[in-house]
Amino acid sequence: MGPETLAQVLGKLPQFHDENLIVGIETSDDAAIYKVTDEIAMIQTVDFFTPIVDDPYMFGQIAAANSLSDVWAMGGEPAVALNIVGFPNCLDPAILGDILAGGAAKVKEAGAVLVGGHSVQDDEPKYGLCVSGFVHPQKIFKNYGCRPGDILVLTKQIGSGVVNTAIKAEMASASAIREAQTVMASLNQKGKRVVEKYNVSACTDITGFGLLGHCVEMASASEVTFEINVRDVAYFADAIDYAKMGLIPAGAYKNRGYSIGKVDVGSVEEHYLDLLYDPQTSGGLLISVAPDDLPAMLKDFQNAGMDTEVSIIGKVAPKSDKWIRLF
Structure with missing residues (x-):
């Protein structure tokens, strides 16, 4: 054995x-x-x-x-x-x-x-x-319960693993290093205090499984499909360039191997897949929110004085043959 x-x-x-x-x-x-x-x-x-x-x-x-x-x-x-x-x-x-x-x-x-x-x-x-x-037992955020029609919102940039790999290779720019450290050290407290005001069906933080790994968990537990627009995701400065150069942490390949069969990648370029599977350290909150609440929520994020970038990355659709569809 x-x-x-x-x-x-x-x-x-x-x-x-x-x-x-x-x-x-x-x-x-x-x-x-x-x-x-x-x-x-x-x-x-x-x-x-x-x-x-x-x-x-x-x-x-x-x-x-x-x-x-x-x-x-x-x-x-x-x-x-x-x-x-x-x-x-x-x-x-x-x-x-x-x-x-x-x-x-x-x-x-x-x-x-x-x-x-x-x-x-x-x-x-x-x-x-x-x-x-x-x-409060009635105010818990869970990582399942997403409703078709919900909008998917992310409260921090993606790509910290790629940037950290570039840092180890002594190829990262000073601005990329500053941004990565600021975002990783940023607390999700401000984001949570905005989220709790609204009709949020599910929430999780993005960490070691990467954005797509956590999306697969949330979508499968909710029995829905996530439709994600890869170019709408906020990425760290220079992270796309580093990914194109092959500065990818080993954890990204492990994450991909675990769930790639559950994702319809369409015609998405390889470097975007590497970033979406990139293991994150102290990543942001991924939120599934009713579309009627989105404008007010985005305004509250702006007024909260957050030092991270909030992005609308896609929407929740009825369950199909794949948990995730990338566009």
């Missing part, structure tokens, strides 16, 4: 049932939600990763923003955070101090409290947060 896949291993874990568990792992949603009272539900999430930028403080900011994002993607607000740290003994502890300071700054900006955490010795640095938040 060959080595077991991660899905096979996880499939051997016992299933847990609790009448107060509102959202578990079954729908691949952003976080778990547990009902505490009729008016309070707890959101629980955890995320951490290795450095994607050289500056320790910026790495801490980005990792913390990424960890906090799941709470807003579920419609809640973060309350308590714990650090998760892996750090080599051979590195200067001051570097770890800068990482933690960056993370703490983002937790404070989010209005949550940082209450310690846990660290282990590791061969390479790793950092993230375990975050608890709260939401």
Whole structure:
């Protein structure tokens, strides 16, 4: 027998049932939600990763923003955070101090409290947060429930993995580096507080599976088809040029292999597919919203003072033979 896949291993874990568990792992949603009272539900999430930028403080900011994002993607607000740290003994502890300071700054900006955490010795640095938040049980954003006729809105640019690959190759422009770091460190809090005002049928944040991976999850769980206009998606500065040059992270190819059979790519160019499958770090919110609410929502996004680009990327159609159609 060959080595077991991660899905096979996880499939051997016992299933847990609790009448107060509102959202578990079954729908691949952003976080778990547990009902505490009729008016309070707890959101629980955890995320951490290795450095994607050289500056320790910026790495801490980005990792913390990424960890906090799941709470807003579920419609809640973060309350308590714990650090998760892996750090080599051979590195200067001051570097770890800068990482933690960056993370703490983002937790404070989010209005949550940082209450310690846990660290282990590791061969390479790793950092993230375990975050608890709260939401009203009747106001949860889920990653399914999209309605035919809804409009698909994205609150951050796509292409951070491609830009980071260009940075590692020392081929990224200064403007592309600044934009990528600003967007990855940007909290989804402002976006969520706009979204919660409107008739939103589903919401998720775009992270490691890339835009198309998360679209496939949302569309299949909703039993609908997404029609996406690839040129309407907002991309990072220079990301299209870098993709044409082949500066593609390995994760993009893994994402494509997982779900390409569920996507009608039409005549879309290869570099756009690479960007749409590009694994994102601290990506934006993908929202399915009623068309009547779209004009007011876009105006609120503009008035919110967001430092990311909001784009209308397509619409929700009745279920067809593919979950996604690209144009």
